[in-house]
Amino acid sequence: NPTPNDLSAFWMPFTANRQFKKAPRMFVGASGMYYKTADGREVLDGTAGLWCCNAGHCRPKITEAIQKQAAELDYAPAFQMGHPKAFELASAVRDMAPEGMEHVFFTNSGSESVETALKIAIAYHRARGEGARTRLIGRERGYHGVNFGGISVGGIVNNRKVFGSLLTGVDHLPHTHLPDQNAFTRGQPEHGAYLADDLERIVALHGAETIAAVIVEPMAGSTGVLMPPKGYLERLREICTKHGILLIFDEVITGFGRLGSAFAADHFGVLPDMMTTAKGLTNGVIPMGAVLTTAAIHDAFMQGPEHLIELFHGYTYSGNPIASAAGIATLQTYREEGLFENAAALAPYWEDALHSLKGLPHVIDIRNMGLIGAVELAPIAGEPTKRAFTAFLDAYEKGLLIRTTGDIIALSPPLMIDKAQIDELFGKLGDVLKALD
């Protein structure tokens, strides 16, 4: 009988997972901070799955909520009918959200949250008689998921090239990562806030009356853990407000405690008009996302002028009962165990442990905020990504899961981590880096 490892040589059912094909590895179990491998080893989860299992793995409260809901009400149509759990979760999300985020639209992923937010932005302006506002602005090195809108506003140039012209009327702010100025900076870099002024250049070029929204990750995660310079998000907020442009924070990674507060908007003290979320909403256990909006945006989207009343929006699985039950139990777990507070309290210890890697071979930068961190390695000439991938494989053998993006190692453990596990994580990672060619 072929094993899954044999099958993976020619079959890949879940993602364009080319690195898996080169070296198949599988998890067969998980509990708390650790995964279990097929050969019975424990692997410390340094990445909360894919930045999503913020409460840790196989948490009993969440598991039980899913089991109970599956036995009680498995599905309710998302149109014409409803069910109480979706409202309960929406209220809990709203209670946790920053000021002004009054309404919640459920989706099934981060990518869908992004598409939904971009649609809502355009519909909002249209409902207010500003139908020319269709232009969308992202940022280089931003990541907003795998669908057409997200790729278009996203800042991964190769993704945009492969798929042709994508959405029209999209511009990109320059990215804010200035390695010469920011190397080994702890927290937010001092320099680079002026890059937000590029938004004024785009406004002058096209006219504010054509621009619907700006979307940015408050802290860019998937493209390498890039901190916003001090004052950058504040400046974007100012310029958007001045010109009637909506500001969308993509909080798919930063939401639900990663930076030590519920959302990055709280952490930076900058309020957006909309937020996209997913991942930590259900602890990564069941696919679910949510778009949060102000009351004004919700009302315009829902009520709008005549031509919008029939506007069709929603997914078959929007606010699915089992996902909603998982979300409710997840948010309760965050609250009862004080996990956001734990992330905030441990952040300085995490920062010191992470920065102790400075000086190890090939390490050219270290970045951190809350319980997130990045170690950037010098690429091998002509073989980008190889050095970090080697580190990934070695870390796995040593019992540590890390994530790599290019030659950057990204770290984002479950928020239930303790000091001994932080020591274990950086002890193992230090050994990996010392052994790197």
Ligand code: PMP
């Ligand atoms: N936005 C951001 C900021 C993300 O980090 C991600 C996923 N890493 C997405 C959107 C897409 O989310 P999903 O993979 O759930 O579609």
